[in-house]
Amino acid sequence: MKTITILLAFFGAITLFAGNAETGKLKTTVIPTYGMHCSGCEETLNTELQKLDGVKSVKADHVKKIVTVKYDDKKVTLEQLKAAIVNAGYKLSEG
Numbered sequence: 001m002k003t004i005t006i007l008l009a010f011f012g013a014i015t016l017f018a019g020n021a022e023t024g025k026l027k028t029t030v031i032p033t034y035g036m037h038c039s040g041c042e043e044t045l046n047t048e049l050q051k052l053d054g055v056k057s058v059k060a061d062h063v064k065k066i067v068t069v070k071y072d073d074k075k076v077t078l079e080q081l082k083a084a085i086v087n088a089g090y091k092l093s094e095g
């Protein structure tokens with residue numbers, strides 16, 4: 001229970017900082033993503049997001065229900081990343 005609380009605090013902090021964390025021209029964002037059930041789903045999202053120009057790396061995690069994307073915000077927007085997740089058949093909110 002304590003571990004879960006720490007994890008939640010940790011990812012909350014990442015989400016808060018994600019918008020501002022720049023590595024050169026690169027941004028890292030953590031997008032809450034629902035509907036992934038296995039590593040196959042993770043692969044689908046990895047593949048779909050990597051198709052977007054400007055996406056440098058993708059790490060989907062079906063256990064944590066997040067997709068971490070490193071991207072060049074001059075080439076691709078957060079909205080485009082989210083649209084790609086939805087188009088792949090997953091959801092950005094629960095329910």
Ligand SMILES: [Cu+2]
Binds near residue numbers: 036040
């Ligand atoms: Cu799956």
